[in-house]
Amino acid sequence: MIAVQTLSVAYGSGAKALDDITLSLAQGRRLAVLGESGSGKSTLAMAICGLLPTGARLSGHITFPSLNTPVLGRDIGVVFQDPGGSLNPVLTIGEQIAEVAVVHRGQSWREAEAHAARLLDRMGIPHPTEALRRHPHEFSGGQRQRIALAAALAADPVLLIADEPTSALDTVVQHAMVELLDSLVRERGLTLLFVTHDIALASMLADEVAILHAGHLMESGPVTQVFRTPTHAYTRALLAARLDLDTPLQHRLPEIGPNFTVVTPNG
Numbered sequence: 001m002i003a004v005q006t007l008s009v010a011y012g013s014g015a016k017a018l019d020d021i022t023l024s025l026a027q028g029r030r031l032a033v034l035g036e037s038g039s040g041k042s043t044l045a046m047a048i049c050g051l052l053p054t055g056a057r058l059s060g061h062i063t064f065p066s067l068n069t070p071v072l073g074r075d076i077g078v079v080f081q082d083p084g085g086s087l088n089p090v091l092t093i094g095e096q097i098a099e100v101a102v103v104h105r106g107q108s109w110r111e112a113e114a115h116a117a118r119l120l121d122r123m124g125i126p127h128p129t130e131a132l133r134r135h136p137h138e139f140s141g142g143q144r145q146r147i148a149l150a151a152a153l154a155a156d157p158v159l160l161i162a163d164e165p166t167s168a169l170d171t172v173v174q175h176a177m178v179e180l181l182d183s184l185v186r187e188r189g190l191t192l193l194f195v196t197h198d199i200a201l202a203s204m205l206a207d208e209v210a211i212l213h214a215g216h217l218m219e220s221g222p223v224t225q226v227f228r229t230p231t232h233a234y235t236r237a238l239l240a241a242r243l244d245l246d247t248p249l250q251h252r253l254p255e256i257g258p259n260f261t262v263v264t265p266n267g
């Protein structure tokens with residue numbers, strides 16, 4: 001579905017945000033792009049979508065072997081980290097979702113609105129027909145992210161690209177969003193590329209993982225292989241940091257130094 005070959009990206013005269021990235025994603029697979037802040041995850045996602053800002057310099061190749069000149073919005077759906085970035089505040093959500101179906105599926109507005117209501121219902125938005133007439137600010141952050149997902153899927157794309165689809169949400173809402181994404185990918189047979197800095201999320205949702213660090217691809221492969229037997233020190237450090245954060249304080253092992261002595265309550 002996606003073939004990225006020797007991709008480098010630099011913004012203006014700055015250092016390279018991506019340096020010589022080669023990776024591919026097969027149809028129907030789910031890839032998590034993982035790495036710390038500033039490692040180039042969004043740059044990779046935006047480059048694949050053709051959404052890099054003007055002034056960004058790109059070299060290398062990005063191709064979609066199974067797609068014939070893909071159109072963003074029709075063949076590729078995109079969800080941004082900040083749902084505000086995907087939704088227009090002055091249009092009703094119905095107009096925004098229906099527009100995708102009008103433009104890319106050639107539906108009439110009436111058909112597209114019915115389609116939008118069905119999608120909102122699938123996304124778990126209550127009273128979907130009335131919801132169509134409301135504006136983005138009238139919904140919670142979690143609901144806005146579901147609405148953005150509905151708009152991204154309104155033209156029935158085969159590929160979904162999601163940049164940190166859950167990072168703006170609290171843990172409970174995050175979990176529901178992951179379940180929704182998982183079932184949508186299954187029922188629609190989507191190929192998924194998603195960006196995250198959350199290892200737990202990657203292991204829940206992805207088949208494959210690509211680890212970025214300072215614009216370099218440190219390693220990539222099936223999730224179980226990379227997480228069980230990380231070959232790169234950076235991946236091991238990332239996994240260890242995750243373990244530290246998740247382990248309750250009282251369960252963490254104290255560091256044992258050279259002068260460590262055992263002190264029992266009775267001396």
Ligand SMILES: Nc1ncnc2c1ncn2[C@@H]1O[C@H](COP(=O)(O)OP(=O)(O)OP(=O)(O)O)[C@@H](O)[C@H]1O
Pocket residue numbers: 011012014017035036037038039040041042043044053197
């Ligand atoms: N529009 C831009 N103009 C200039 N530099 C940019 C731009 N966007 C990103 N960069 C730089 O490119 C590098 C990679 O940024 P990118 O946004 O891809 O990282 P990221 O992994 O998505 O980080 P985060 O987890 O914080 O979202 C960073 O050094 C960043 O400062």
Ligand SMILES: [Mg+2]
Pocket residue numbers: 041042043163
């Ligand atoms: Mg980012």
